Amino acid sequence: MWLVCAAEIGSRLAATSVTIRRCLRLGVTMAKSKFEYVRDFEADDTCLPHCWVVVRLDGRNFHRFAEKHNFAKPNDSRALQLMTKCAQTVMQELEDIVIAYGQSDEYSFVFRRKSNWFKRRASKFMTLVASQFASSYVFYWRDYFADQPLLYPPGFDGRVVLYPSNQTLKDYLSWRQADCHINNLYNTVFWALIQQSGLTPVQAQERLKGTLAGDKNEILFSQFHINYNDEPQMYRKGTVLVWQKVDEVRTQEVRLPAEMEGERMTVTRTRTRPVPLYCDLIGDAFWKEHPDILSGEN
Numbered sequence: 001m002w003l004v005c006a007a008e009i010g011s012r013l014a015a016t017s018v019t020i021r022r023c024l025r026l027g028v029t030m031a032k033s034k035f036e037y038v039r040d041f042e043a044d045d046t047c048l049p050h051c052w053v054v055v056r057l058d059g060r061n062f063h064r065f066a067e068k069h070n071f072a073k074p075n076d077s078r079a080l081q082l083m084t085k086c087a088q089t090v091m092q093e094l095e096d097i098v099i100a101y102g103q104s105d106e107y108s109f110v111f112r113r114k115s116n117w118f119k120r121r122a123s124k125f126m127t128l129v130a131s132q133f134a135s136s137y138v139f140y141w142r143d144y145f146a147d148q149p150l151l152y153p154p155g156f157d158g159r160v161v162l163y164p165s166n167q168t169l170k171d172y173l174s175w176r177q178a179d180c181h182i183n184n185l186y187n188t189v190f191w192a193l194i195q196q197s198g199l200t201p202v203q204a205q206e207r208l209k210g211t212l213a214g215d216k217n218e219i220l221f222s223q224f225h226i227n228y229n230d231e232p233q234m235y236r237k238g239t240v241l242v243w244q245k246v247d248e249v250r251t252q253e254v255r256l257p258a259e260m261e262g263e264r265m266t267v268t269r270t271r272t273r274p275v276p277l278y279c280d281l282i283g284d285a286f287w288k289e290h291p292d293i294l295s296g297e298n
């Protein structure tokens with residue numbers, strides 16, 4: 001018995017020493033290699049504590065991408081809905097995103113102030129959002145563009161910005177929504193002048209030079225009988241994604257008494273999902289209606 005154990009221990013020691021010798025030959029020590037010092041070259045990109053972390057993505061050269069893929073002008077609802085599907089996927093797959101806002105080829109994601117996801121490393125936040133979003137864009141493309149093949153892989157740039165207070169975060173989101181409004185009003189008149197009045201892009205640009213918002217509204221109304229306020233909210237306001245409880249109804253096989261075996265029943269489950277809203281973010285009403293988003297808990 002003792003001899004068997006000794007033989008076993010002997011053979012294990014031999015195997016271990018082979019490993020040690022192999023490690024030494026490769027310049028590796030068991031605990032730390034001599035190469036370990038290169039870790040010190042990694043920059044510390046920890047996001048400041050107590051700040052809201054915002055990741056904003058923007059489509060790379062989407063002017064060309066929209067042309068190549070025959071996006072409707074000035075707004076393609078398929079493209080906007082695909083962007084929102086990708087943003088919902090990001091919110092569901094990643095941690096700690098409390099609200100997102102999207103318009104045109106961009107989406108902003110707000111991580112909760114107290115988030116400690118990946119120890120608040122900016123590069124982790126940014127790359128995970130960008131890669132999850134881009135892969136979703138390709139994955140869900142066909143669901144939104146059934147008749148338009150995807151011709152080449154799209155890319156998205158990302159940036160991380162920290163906002164130190166609730167007011168600066170609200171002002172950030174207001175800035176993006178104001179940008180959506182300014183661009184959409186301009187684009188709506190610009191394309192009406194081209195598509196309905198037959199102007200060239202250069203002529204349309206000339207016509208709009210120096211005009212204010214009121215002038216553009218007036219051109220739309222008097223020349224094209226378009227009341228800008230009747231344009232779809234999704235185009236004018238962009239898309240806000242917030243977590244809300246929704247009832248999901250599914251038909252499924254359930255365990256039933258023997259005589260009813262094989263019956264299918266509808267089952268309703270309440271889930272929390274990122275739900276799109278097309279509303280104003282600039283005034284106080286939204287924040288009063290959704291006090292939980294900015295609450296101290298986050």
Ligand SMILES: Nc1nc2c(ncn2[C@@H]2O[C@H](COP(=O)(O)OP(=O)(O)OP(=O)(O)O)[C@@H](O)[C@H]2O)c(=O)[nH]1
Nearest residue numbers: 059060061062063066071072073074075076104105
């Ligand atoms: N036709 C059409 N074009 C769109 C739509 N949404 C976005 N775009 C295009 O995407 C562009 C987005 O603008 P930017 O993000 O400033 O420019 P970009 O071409 O993506 O260039 P970079 O972001 O600098 O790489 C717009 O100027 C449009 O040309 C849409 O719904 N319809």
Ligand SMILES: [Mg+2]
Nearest residue numbers: 058059060062
């Ligand atoms: Mg872009």
Ligand SMILES: [Mg+2]
Nearest residue numbers: 058104105106
């Ligand atoms: Mg853009």
